[in-house]
Amino acid sequence: MSRRLLLLLTLTCAVGVGxxxxPQAVxxxxxxxxxASPGSASLVVTAIQIGYTAGIFLLVPLGDRLPHRPFLVTLLALTGAGLLAAGCAPGLAPLLAAAAVVGVTTVAAQVIGPLAAGLVAADRRGAVLGTLLSGSTGGMLLARTFGGTLGEWLGWRAPYLAAGAVALLLAAVLARTLPVTTATSRRPYPALLAEPLRLLRTEPELRRSCLYQAAVFGAFSAVWTCLALLLTGPAYGLGAHAVGMLALVGxxxxxxxxxxxxxxxxRGADRVNLCCLxxxxxxxxxxxxxxxGGAAGLAALAGGTLLLDVSMQSGTVANLARVYAVRPDARSRLNTAYMTxxxxxxxxxxxxxxRIxxxxxxxxxxxxVALLAVIALARHLVAPHGRDARQAGGDGRGAPVPAGIGGPPTAAPPVGSAGRTV
Structure with missing residues (x-):
């Protein structure tokens, strides 16, 4: 994992998530x-989001079944083609169809995470995952600005066409730069789809990480869903743009x-999780x-959302490091369970x-938010960290051990055992 390759994969994560x-801004x-009516046009955003969820379930597990280079290149090529088709769509119906294709195939970030975890030593895995997550965060934050600005300047088709060209360019670059990896599973496709559920039943470290992320992401979603209601309500009386400005603190x-x-x-994943919770x-x-309300209230909202964002994203890094250490040969299936x-x-x-x-x-x-944090903290305090970490290939602190000690050796073929959020 050279710095150049890490930068390229980080950029790919940003484009995939962005x-x-x-389309929300367009x-x-x-x-x-x-x-079209506003409700009909919003279906484009819905189609991409539903397609993205379907892609996580249907395509990400194939990261354990297929070599990563052709798999990623194909996904990016299909995403680029779908974006170009969306940009050339003559009406709403073709645009919806193209958006659905884009949503299903733009799961490159969820494939790159397991890939990168297998290309680095365990003592660098957290740093690499944190860098990739920063790219995903940047893509999420900048995408709306990119789409809105370019769309206002050149029309709604321009962001789709530009994003499509970037996706195809990344596909061409990755086709020449990604290392060759080998598949870690020969299971048939239906068995791969059922595997995430089985892993949830059998792997306590996966269940624990999923609980942490589900609770914290639930708190995050509740805050940002209701924040617009608060800012546009009588306490503040601001416009919808205020929510976008506040989101920039992220x-x-x-x-x-x-x-x-x-x-x-x-320090290990457990200690970082404790601080984040x-x-x-x-x-x-x-x-x-x-x-x-008022200036003091707005400052509290900015500080609170910043602390919540940092805690969620940092906790995600810790969770993923723990999850990827559970089964090096099944990282994509583990990621599917975790992201679901x-x-x-x-x-x-x-x-x-x-509703609240x-x-x-x-x-x-x-x-x-406080209740969800307490639920996750209670689970964390009763977790048998040392035992579960060793079972997962860890060092007793919640951090994974180097490959070859409780995991696959670092010889060339198992490097392909590389196999995500937000």
Whole structure:
């Protein structure tokens, strides 16, 4: 894993994740250009998001079955072709069809994570995963700005065409630069699809990591879903653009996740998780101070959302480092199980958050965040960290051991055992 390759994979993660988000900014332009209703145009965003979830379930497990270079190149090529087709769509129906294809195939970031985990020594895995996650975060944050600015300047088709060209260019570059890897599983495709559920039943470290991420991502989703209601409500009376401006504080996480990864390498995943869960609990108290409005309230919201964002993303690095150490030969299937639980937790958090906000207001949402953090903390405090870490190929601290000690050797063929969020 050279620095050049790491930078290229980080850029690929940014483009892959950004592809899911930039259509949100382009949707109003589609309404005007194609004479569609706002509800119909929003279906483009929905099609990509549903397709992305389907791609995680249907395609990511194939990372254990197929060599990574042709698999990633094919995914990026299909994504690029889908984006170009969307940019040339003559009407809403073809645009929806192309968006669905883009959503299913733009799962490169979820394939790159397991790949990178197998290309580096265990004592560098956290740092590499943190760097990749910073790229995904940057892609998510900048995608809306990219799509909105380019769309206003050149029309709604321009962001799709530009993103398609970038995806095809990355496919060509990766076809020449990615190392050759070998498959780690010969299971038939139906068995690969069923494997994530079996791993959830049999691997306690995977279940623990999934619980942490589902709880924290649920808290994150509840806050950001209800934040728009708070800012546009009587307490603040701001416009919808205020939510986008507040979201920019999350850019700090791009700098924090690589550092969190290095802490995972040095101190172990469990210690980083503990700090992150405590950070989520503290963020609930800080966010609660933002219910009153005014400049002080806005400052509390900025500080609380920043602490929540950093805690969630840093915890993700720790969780992934632990998950990828469980079964080096099944990292893509493990990632499928992990990401599925994360998205279920996020969806549940959004659903609960809106309903609690309607009954108990912003303070109720903050109480939900605190409750989810306490649930995860309670599980963390009773977890048999040392035993589970050793079973997962760890060093007793929650950090993975070097390959060849409880894992596959570092000879050339098993490097292919490389096999994600947000």
């Amino acid at each position: 592809t899911v988000y930039f 949707s109003p332009l589609v309404v005007t250009a194609l004479h 850019a700090v996480t791009m700098l924090c996740t690589p550092y969190a990864g290095r802490l995972v390498d040095r 405590l950070g989520v609990l503290v963020s609930a108290a800080v966010l609660a101070a933002g219910a009153g 639980c994360a998205y279920l937790g996020g969806s549940g958090g959004s659903w609960l958050g809106v 906000y309607g009954r108990a207001g912003w303070q109720g949402v903050c109480a939900l």
